[in-house]
Amino acid sequence: MTQDIAFDQGWAPTACTLPTEEQPLRVAEFDALFADAVQAVRRPGRERLRLELAFSPEHAARAAELTARESGCCSFFAFTLTIADGGLTLEVAVPPERIEVLDALQARAVSAAPGPAELGSAAPAPAASRGSA
Numbered sequence: 001m002t003q004d005i006a007f008d009q010g011w012a013p014t015a016c017t018l019p020t021e022e023q024p025l026r027v028a029e030f031d032a033l034f035a036d037a038v039q040a041v042r043r044p045g046r047e048r049l050r051l052e053l054a055f056s057p058e059h060a061a062r063a064a065e066l067t068a069r070e071s072g073c074c075s076f077f078a079f080t081l082t083i084a085d086g087g088l089t090l091e092v093a094v095p096p097e098r099i100e101v102l103d104a105l106q107a108r109a110v111s112a113a114p115g116p117a118e119l120g121s122a123a124p125a126p127a128a129s130r131g132s133a
Contacts, residue, residue, distance in 0.1 A: 079092055
């Protein structure tokens, strides 16, 4: 039952070592970051997600701190935070066997972000709709 709750939260897979009772709190932290900072969501590849964030030192610090903690419990994530030319970008990469986690993370980012309707338009169809592997 606890694993179902984790999956209902969106993207906490069984490989996650964060205690089950803390998973909804972590999801809420990501949702808040997405709602406050995401300006665009892109999917440059099946295993990569790019979140363009509103530029501010606070958003950069918050994204860095949150992704560092997430890497501690879900080590399959590779996060890259880039600050350049007045922009702030968070890239998320996963191995092929974790595509469904990235699909769910993307869906949460798109639904939480206050930006334009084309958020996520460059995304591939979720793994479930592409058929079984």
